[in-house]
Amino acid sequence: MMQVVYEKTKGLTDKQTHYCPGCTHGVIHKLVGEVLVELGVLGKSVGVAPVGCSVLAYDYFNCDMHEAAHGRAPAVATGIKRVLPDHTVFTYQGDGDLASIGTAEIIHAAHRGEKFTTIFVNNAIYGMTGGQMAPTTLIGQKATTSPYGRDKATTGMPLKVSEMMATIDGAAFVERVSVHDVPNIRKAKKAIKKAFQVQIDGTGFGIVEILSNCPTNWGITPVDSLTWLKENMIPYYPLGNFRTPEEGK
Amino acid sequence: MSKTLMKGNEALGAAAIQAGCKYFFGYPITPQNELPEYMSRELPNIEGGAFVQAESEVAAINMIYGAAGAGARCMTSSSSPGMALKQEGISYIAGAELPAVIVNISRGGPGLGGIQPSQADYFQSTRGGGNGDYRHLVYAPATIQEAVDLVMEAFDVADYYRNPVIVIGDGMIGQMMEPVEFKEQKKRELPAKDWATTGTNGERKPNIINSLALDPAELEKHNQKLSRKYKEMEEKEVRHEDYRLEDAELVFVAYGTTSRITRNVVDALRDEGIKVGMIRPITLWPFPMAAIQNVPDSTKALLSVEMSEGQMIDDVKIAIEGRIPAYHYGRSGGMIPVPEDIMEKAKEILGGVK
Ligand SMILES: Cc1ncc(C[n+]2csc(CCOP(=O)(O)OP(=O)(O)O)c2C)c(N)n1
Numbered sequence: 001m002m003q004v005v006y007e008k009t010k011g012l013t014d015k016q017t018h019y020c021p022g023c024t025h026g027v028i029h030k031l032v033g034e035v036l037v038e039l040g041v042l043g044k045s046v047g048v049a050p051v052g053c054s055v056l057a058y059d060y061f062n063c064d065m066h067e068a069a070h071g072r073a074p075a076v077a078t079g080i081k082r083v084l085p086d087h088t089v090f091t092y093q094g095d096g097d098l099a100s101i102g103t104a105e106i107i108h109a110a111h112r113g114e115k116f117t118t119i120f121v122n123n124a125i126y127g128m129t130g131g132q133m134a135p136t137t138l139i140g141q142k143a144t145t146s147p148y149g150r151d152k153a154t155t156g157m158p159l160k161v162s163e164m165m166a167t168i169d170g171a172a173f174v175e176r177v178s179v180h181d182v183p184n185i186r187k188a189k190k191a192i193k194k195a196f197q198v199q200i201d202g203t204g205f206g207i208v209e210i211l212s213n214c215p216t217n218w219g220i221t222p223v224d225s226l227t228w229l230k231e232n233m234i235p236y237y238p239l240g241n242f243r244t245p246e247e248g249k
Numbered sequence: 250m251s252k253t254l255m256k257g258n259e260a261l262g263a264a265a266i267q268a269g270c271k272y273f274f275g276y277p278i279t280p281q282n283e284l285p286e287y288m289s290r291e292l293p294n295i296e297g298g299a300f301v302q303a304e305s306e307v308a309a310i311n312m313i314y315g316a317a318g319a320g321a322r323c324m325t326s327s328s329s330p331g332m333a334l335k336q337e338g339i340s341y342i343a344g345a346e347l348p349a350v351i352v353n354i355s356r357g358g359p360g361l362g363g364i365q366p367s368q369a370d371y372f373q374s375t376r377g378g379g380n381g382d383y384r385h386l387v388y389a390p391a392t393i394q395e396a397v398d399l400v401m402e403a404f405d406v407a408d409y410y411r412n413p414v415i416v417i418g419d420g421m422i423g424q425m426m427e428p429v430e431f432k433e434q435k436k437r438e439l440p441a442k443d444w445a446t447t448g449t450n451g452e453r454k455p456n457i458i459n460s461l462a463l464d465p466a467e468l469e470k471h472n473q474k475l476s477r478k479y480k481e482m483e484e485k486e487v488r489h490e491d492y493r494l495e496d497a498e499l500v501f502v503a504y505g506t507t508s509r510i511t512r513n514v515v516d517a518l519r520d521e522g523i524k525v526g527m528i529r530p531i532t533l534w535p536f537p538m539a540a541i542q543n544v545p546d547s548t549k550a551l552l553s554v555e556m557s558e559g560q561m562i563d564d565v566k567i568a569i570e571g572r573i574p575a576y577h578y579g580r581s582g583g584m585i586p587v588p589e590d591i592m593e594k595a596k597e598i599l600g601g602v603k
């Protein structure tokens with residue numbers, strides 16, 4: 001008898017993704033898909049894809065999906081959730097999408113305590129448009145619009161989204177995780193599951209910031225990109241929980 | 250049913266609710282505030298209903314994109330500068346083929362402009378203020394009763410075509426009070442919203458609300474499909490009113506508030522024995538081209554009367570194809586044309602073309 005030891009989650013469709021080799025967008029998709037299945041909500045889930053490398057996420061998640069305008073996913077999710085309060089609604093957004101053009105939408109969705117979940121993929125770069133500087137690009141990091149390395153004097157410091165979200169009362173769950181190695185991938189999944197649970201419990205808005213890579217635009221190999229993430233991103237973007245609902249509340 | 254005296258903005262809200270609208274997303278801006286205020290009072294009392302004051306017009310229209318995609322009847326409203334911000338979302342809504350009703354109680358521009366009545370958003374609403382090849386119906390009521398009737402119909406039309414519909418009024422329509430009656434509307438046969446994102450329940454393939462098509466051939470096919478829909482609207486949805494057109498030598502073209510003033514001008518000039526009439530577009534898009542083309546043989550000139558420096562006049566000229574001279578008379582910035590000035594302009598033109 002053959003025994004199944006590993007199976008692709010039903011939370012994802014059979015479409016082959018378009019992500020570059022070694023890109024962790026794929027890992028994050030898998031985690032979200034698994035969580036939706038494990039929580040038993042896939043059939044009543046509605047996701048919102050961003051504009052960014054994950055723009056085609058609407059083809060990959062095996063549930064109803066919207067493709068939003070750049071940065072507007074939290075507003076779109078607000079509209080969906082108000083119409084379908086018993087459904088599970090999530091946005092999947094990059095750092096250009098969420099932390100630049102869509103800052104107003106994410107802050108106010110959290111501020112209103114909208115009961116949906118945001119998966120925020122921070123790869124410190126604009127992947128899709130070819131590696132321009134993002135608000136989250138590290139100081140000294142080279143990007144196509146910061147060719148000499150990001151300069152604090154003219155571009156400010158990288159935006160710490162989780163820390164900022166943690167100041168908003170409507171954000172019931174805020175956690176930053178990473179997917180650069182297996183133990184961290186496991187932790188990331190736990191955080192994603194908690195964030196969705198907070199939504200299911202009706203407690204408030206939840207966001208998981210996931211430090212991710214972009215070997216293509218960072219100009220390094222996939223393996224080196226994971227080391228680079230660990231050595232450069234985590235010191236500036238500390239991992240951990242910033243907000244969680246109190247037990248029993 | 251009896252008539253009630255209602256302010257335009259509130260009547261628009263009441264009509265929407267009557268038509269089954271349960272969700273409203275908006276951002277404050279004068280002179281349309283009474284509409285969201287009304288909705289914030291009424292919608293929470295309706296089961297499942299919700300009012301959300303969005304952080305911006307950009308957010309409000311994207312909430313509409315979400316709510317409409319989830320299958321709900323929903324509405325947003327704004328005024329000119331806010332409508333400018335909504336154009337991104339309107340383009341996406343048209344591209345993704347979602348039904349929505351959007352009210353513009355317009356004001357003077359450009360820029361922050363002013364808050365007095367204006368018709369300077371004609372281009373913005375009829376030309377597609379957002380990006381890409383798209384169209385949508387634009388209803389321009391001239392009375393509050395007509396505004397109520399058109400809003401109710403707009404929801405059906407939006408559902409029927411899966412396309413956004415704009416109802417445009419100026420500050421006058423929004424702010425004045427008139428008696429209105431909420432009449433039972435003729436209902437259209439509407440297709441089921443089997444495309445809505447209401448959850449697969451594990452029983453069907455995922456529904457996807459989307460306007461992205463990276464393959465140019467696929468996008469062109471989508472655009473051609475949209476075009477066929479817009480053609481159908483041009484064939485079936487044009488609305489206008491003819492007023493005292495028979496043997497008219499000069500035909501005014503005016504909509505909304507200016508059509509009310511122009512109607513009085515027509516009567517006053519007719520009293521003086523001057524043969525004039527009026528075509529009143531009720532849909533600004535599709536524009537009543539045929540009505541303009543079919544003016545009586547007696548017509549020597551057309552005069553577009555607008556609260557703008559000259560926008561609808563372009564459509565009048567496109568319609569008449571140079572066969573008859575077409576003129577424009579307009580006031581702008583919130584200034585309202587006075588009958589005497591319109592009469593003088595008409596007489597000047599008639600003197601000139603005689
Ligand atoms: C209104 C608008 N402005 C700009 C763009 C171009 N654009 C597409 S993706 C993108 C950046 C995406 O970066 P990010 O959100 O970090 O996602 P990533 O590709 O890195 O995953 C930009 C600027 C757009 N599509 N729409």
Ligand code: SF4
Nearest residue numbers: 019020023053127214
């Ligand atoms: S460009 Fe970067 S973020 Fe985008 S798919 Fe490739 S590696 Fe991933």
Ligand SMILES: [Mg+2]
Nearest residue numbers: 094095125127
């Ligand atoms: Mg990015």
